[in-house]
Amino acid sequence: SSHEHKLNFRKSKEACLSYIQDALLQKQWKRAAEFLTCYVESLEKDYSREHVGPSEMIWRIGTEILWHHSQSSIKDFSCFMEQMKTLGVKRYLKVCLEHVFHLLCNGQIDEAYQNLSLAESWRFGEQTAIQDKEMKLIEAYRGLLDYYSWSKQKDILLEHGEDGFSDLAVEQEMHSYFRKAAVNLKEIIKIPGVWDVFVKCYVDLLEFYGDHNEARQVLNEYAYNSKFPANPNAHVYLYQFLKRQGESKKSLLSALKILHDIVPSHELMIDFNTMLQKSKKRKKRRLGLEVIFAVLDYAGWKENAKAWNCLARQVKKIVTSEKHLDWIKQEWNSRKDWWPAFHFSRYLAKRNWQENESVSYEKALVAGILLGKGCKYFKYVSHQGCKAQLKRFRMLKKFVNRHSAVYLRISG
Amino acid sequence: RDFNERCAQCSEVNWGLTDGGRFYCRSCHNVTERTREVVNTDFITNSRVQTISKGARKQENNDGVCEWYICEGFQLVLKKQAEALEALGVCPQMKDEILCNFWRCYLQKSKQAYCKRPAGETVKALSACESSTDVDSDPERPSVLHLLSLSESEGDLQTDCSFASSVSKVSESTSVYSGSVDGSLYLMKNQKEQLRMTMPMTLSFCYMALLWLREPITLSELLRFVVEGHIPYLNVFQHFPEKMKLCGLDLRIFCVESWPVYEEVFNKMHELAAFLGLPRFPDITDSCFLHPDVLCMKYLMEANLPDELHNWTCRVVKKIGIGEVDFLTLMPGNKSTRKVKYDVLAAAVIVVVLKLLFLLDDRYEWLLSEFAEERNKNNTEGGPYFEFKKWYEVVKQSLDVEQKKLDEERAKYLWRCEKPLFYSVKNKSKVLKRRQMVVNLQNQFGKLSGSVQRAEKPNPSSFQLRWSEENTDGSCFHGHSLKGVLQEKCGLLTAMNPDYWLCTVKLCNEKLCGHLAHYREVEFPQSYHFVLGLFSFLLRIQPSYIHDEVCMVEHKLFNKKLYKKLKYNTVLRK
Numbered sequence: 008s009s010h011e012h013k014l015n016f017r018k019s020k021e022a023c024l025s026y027i028q029d030a031l032l033q034k035q036w037k038r039a040a041e042f043l044t045c046y047v048e049s050l051e052k053d054y055s056r057e058h059v060g061p062s063e064m065i066w067r068i069g070t071e072i073l074w075h076h077s078q079s080s081i082k083d084f085s086c087f088m089e090q091m092k093t094l095g096v097k098r099y100l101k102v103c104l105e106h107v108f109h110l111l112c113n114g115q116i117d118e119a120y121q122n123l124s125l126a127e128s129w130r131f132g133e134q135t136a137i138q139d140k141e142m143k144l145i146e147a148y149r150g151l152l153d154y155y156s157w158s159k160q161k162d163i164l165l166e167h168g169e170d171g172f173s174d175l176a177v178e179q180e181m182h183s184y185f186r187k188a189a190v191n192l193k194e195i196i197k198i199p200g201v202w203d204v205f206v207k208c209y210v211d212l213l214e215f216y217g218d219h220n221e222a223r224q225v226l227n228e229y230a231y232n233s234k235f236p237a238n239p240n241a242h243v244y245l246y247q248f249l250k251r252q253g254e255s256k257k258s259l260l261s262a263l264k265i266l267h268d269i270v271p272s273h274e275l276m277i278d279f280n281t282m283l284q285k286s287k288k289r290k291k292r293r294l295g296l297e298v299i300f301a302v303l304d305y306a307g308w309k310e311n312a313k314a315w316n317c318l319a320r321q322v323k324k325i326v327t328s329e330k331h332l333d334w335i336k337q338e339w340n341s342r343k344d345w346w347p348a349f350h351f352s353r354y355l356a357k358r359n360w361q362e363n364e365s366v367s368y369e370k371a372l373v374a375g376i377l378l379g380k381g382c383k384y385f386k387y388v389s390h391q392g393c394k395a396q397l398k399r400f401r402m403l404k405k406f407v408n409r410h411s412a413v414y415l416r417i418s419g
Numbered sequence: 420r421d422f423n424e425r426c427a428q429c430s431e432v433n434w435g436l437t438d439g440g441r442f443y444c445r446s447c448h449n450v451t452e453r454t455r456e457v458v459n460t461d462f463i464t465n466s467r468v469q470t471i472s473k474g475a476r477k478q479e480n481n482d483g484v485c486e487w488y489i490c491e492g493f494q495l496v497l498k499k500q501a502e503a504l505e506a507l508g509v510c511p512q513m514k515d516e517i518l519c520n521f522w523r524c525y526l527q528k529s530k531q532a533y534c535k536r537p538a539g540e541t542v543k544a545l546s547a548c549e550s551s552t553d554v555d556s557d558p559e560r561p562s563v564l565h566l567l568s569l570s571e572s573e574g575d576l577q578t579d580c581s582f583a584s585s586v587s588k589v590s591e592s593t594s595v596y597s598g599s600v601d602g603s604l605y606l607m608k609n610q611k612e613q614l615r616m617t618m619p620m621t622l623s624f625c626y627m628a629l630l631w632l633r634e635p636i637t638l639s640e641l642l643r644f645v646v647e648g649h650i651p652y653l654n655v656f657q658h659f660p661e662k663m664k665l666c667g668l669d670l671r672i673f674c675v676e677s678w679p680v681y682e683e684v685f686n687k688m689h690e691l692a693a694f695l696g697l698p699r700f701p702d703i704t705d706s707c708f709l710h711p712d713v714l715c716m717k718y719l720m721e722a723n724l725p726d727e728l729h730n731w732t733c734r735v736v737k738k739i740g741i742g743e744v745d746f747l748t749l750m751p752g753n754k755s756t757r758k759v760k761y762d763v764l765a766a767a768v769i770v771v772v773l774k775l776l777f778l779l780d781d782r783y784e785w786l787l788s789e790f791a792e793e794r795n796k797n798n799t800e801g802g803p804y805f806e807f808k809k810w811y812e813v814v815k816q817s818l819d820v821e822q823k824k825l826d827e828e829r830a831k832y833l834w835r836c837e838k839p840l841f842y843s844v845k846n847k848s849k850v851l852k853r854r855q856m857v858v859n860l861q862n863q864f865g866k867l868s869g870s871v872q873r874a875e876k877p878n879p880s881s882f883q884l885r886w887s888e889e890n891t892d893g894s895c896f897h898g899h900s901l902k903g904v905l906q907e908k909c910g911l912l913t914a915m916n917p918d919y920w921l922c923t924v925k926l927c928n929e930k931l932c933g934h935l936a937h938y939r940e941v942e943f944p945q946s947y948h949f950v951l952g953l954f955s956f957l958l959r960i961q962p963s964y965i966h967d968e969v970c971m972v973e974h975k976l977f978n979k980k981l982y983k984k985l986k987y988n989t990v991l992r993k
């Protein structure tokens with residue numbers, strides 16, 4: 008490449024930035040600091056037309072370096088952040104917020120709280136209105152820390168309660184934290200967004216004080232309001248709440264249905280299938296089969312005994328009753344081309360048998376039914392199992408032999 | 420009347436006295452600083468140049484701020500540069516006589532001093548028209564507002580609006596937007612008429628003086644010294660005395676934020692020489708440093724090439740007549756002669772010689788090298804044969820290292836200095852605060868830079884690459900023999916290589932497109948590109964400039980053959 012022998016301020020600083028970038032990517036903090044030292048004089052020049060100006064660059068790069076550099080202390084870090092706060096008024100609250108995050112990561116809850124309180128009281132003309140979103144976040148995080156304090160007080164109270172003491176001061180403090188936290192948390196979750204941690208904490212508070220209606224409403228809003236971004240966790244939280252409240256199976260199932268639609272591989276699908284299998288309604292049982300097959304489409308579940316157990320149980324039931332074989336046929340249709348290689352290869356047979364006997368047992372049943380007793384997986388595992396004189400494998404072999412024609416019907 | 424020195428311009432001794440008691444040369448009207456009473460060889464720094472002929476003293480305000488004119492600022496700059504050059508070994512004559520007189524001549528010719536109506540007197544008249552709102556009255560002159568809007572604003576909070584409002588109250592003093600008296604006037608001057616002084620032009624002045632004295636320093640070296648910080652250029656204003664306040668439009672004049680460009684300084688120098696009406700420069704003979712024979716020797720050494728190649732460069736130089744005094748010596752104002760870039764020319768000659776001997780078509784030079792390697796195995800007496808391959812490996816390695824260093828230096832280059840710059844007094848506190856923050860951050864992150872200390876400015880050196888014959892690893896090729904690539908024919912040593920390829924069959928019209936040829940790396944052999952790259956690094960100029968010069972040399976060399984075979988072959992037999 009031809010090397011330019013001309014140079015001006017801007018090109019020089021661009022080059023400097025690319026060296027910094029390389030150093031950061033390679034975690035060479037000393038080298039990054041060396042080049043940043045040369046870059047900082049950009050602050051003395053106007054870049055108002057650029058999208059990202061030097062002050063923002065320096066803030067972000069400096070934060071990274073100071074956070075990771077071995078010789079940099081948290082004090083240096085905080086000192087730097089204070090300087091950055093004065094650099095750009097349009098960014099003030101953002102910088103405060105990030106500073107708080109770093110303090111929290113470092114375990115300095117009190118300093119973080121102080122910074123949040125300070126930031127909350129900041130006012131700067133029209134900037135205050137422009138930075139409204141950041142302000143809400145700051146209030147929310149302070150609310151979160153209030154929740155944390157509340158939680159600590161609650162633990163103390165419960166401890167004392169056990170010992171028979173009742174501590175009025177602690178109780179009052181606890182309530183005061185509750186009020187402070189609730190106000191801010193409630194505010195932030197009104198705004199569409201992903202607020203998992205805030206929602207959880209708020210719901211925890213509401214449940215403790217017995218306001219289940221409000222809690223349910225919050226969770227419903229969070230899960231079903233279309234303005235909010237699709238968030239599987241919202242449904243998980245709702246489900247868990249409903250479960251705690253002892254709600255009917257119907258509402259539990261409807262909460263989980265949506266989760267199945269969004270994240271078919273979610274761990275709660277096991278619970279879902281278990282409930283569906285037991286249902287008296289045909290539709291539900293059908294759904295259960297669909298759910299469990301979908302779960303096992305994902306590599307993460309390949310070695311999961313519970314999942315295979317669910318599928319095996321349901322398949323067994325269906326085959327034994329000789330009703331609804333078409334369900335299995337429908338599910339197997341889209342899978343028969345790739346599941347054999349994915350789950351039922353000879354290699355996997357050997358491995359499963361060696362590493363996880365339960366998994367191999369369940370899988371063998373499924374394989375034997377879906378692929379017939381001649382399939383390599385079933386043959387190998389059942390042979391090994393019988394050789395080892397394990398009773399259930401003998402039973403398995405008998406079962407599959409008895410229903411050996413099934414695979415023809417479902418693969419037809 | 421006992422002043423017997425020779426006039427620096429015309430070498431006559433024919434002095435008269437001006438009204439102000441200063442000596443002037445009756446033959447060429449060159450005015451000196453010397454007065455009857457005091458034979459003063461120092462540059463007077465704060466003198467108000469307009470009134471030199473009247474001999475008036477400086478006016479100072481009560482608060483220690485003085486009025487100063489732009490050309491005084493430039494005078495200071497030139498003084499500093501000349502002092503630096505003196506420290507590098509240039510003879511003191513350069514500063515005290517040559518540069519000094521060139522500058523005075525310039526002032527005179529551009530009507531800034533030494534003339535009946537200095538330009539400064541029109542400042543007042545300008546104030547009146549500035550306050551008028553009719554901007555279109557003089558479309559030739561850019562309005563002050565326009566000038567201000569071109570100047571950079573400082574940071575988030577200040578906008579250009581604040582400047583616009585200050586323009587209206589211009590009538591009292593121009594110090595609102597420039598520290599100098601005539602800052603705004605200066606920028607509005609039409610460039611072409613009077614050859615307005617700029618920072619790069621200071622280097623043109625220096626180079627012109629150096630050329631006049633035939634000092635052993637090329638333009639590329641001069642510019643390299645500037646970039647390395649040995650010659651004041653960037654932030655030179657920090658040497659201005661406290662009383663000379665620099666702000667507003669002065670910044671656009673004196674603040675530099677780019678490295679000087681060879682072409683620009685070179686061209687300006689020639690313009691300047693013509694503008695000043697200088698006579699023919701002192702002859703560049705074959706004993707001068709700038710003569711191609713001498714420069715070729717230097718560059719051959721630096722490029723780690725065998726000394727024997729020097730015979731060949733001399734042959735080429737002689738054959739195409741570029742060693743002639745008349746070709747090399749500058750004749751200002753003569754538009755027919757091509758202006759000589761001594762350094763680039765010497766480099767081009769070496770490249771042509773390499774092409775003559777090694778062809779550099781990415782095949783032949785390696786074959787020759789293998790051949791030489793074979794012969795070297797059996798070679799027990801005398802010096803080793805030069806092997807292109809070995810040379811390439813050694814030089815490439817060093818070049819890559821140096822280039823990498825240079826690239827890092829470019830990225831680490833510091834442009835600002837302690838002395839703060841502000842556009843108006845309003846900005847001052849903000850600028851100072853920013854500066855303070857920059858210094859704090861530099862300290863904070865400087866400490867985290869580890870053991871890497873900011874290297875001290877290296878001592879200025881004429882040679883960037885050094886090769887020592889004492890090294891036993893065979894990495895120095897100066898003493899190697901070219902026998903491997905030469906053969907004897909009729910008692911003469913000629914190159915074994917019978918071919919040559921021209922960089923371009925037809926030269927472009929330089930006046931139309933600015934270049935003799937257009938260099939694109941992909942169109943030429945890698946070896947050629949490498950060699951261009953080597954000299955590009957040494958001279959700190961783009962390879963295309965060397966390529967241009969190579970084309971020129973080739974066309975002179977193969978002039979006759981080209982004339983005959985213009986359309987058909989690009990490969991010629993010698």
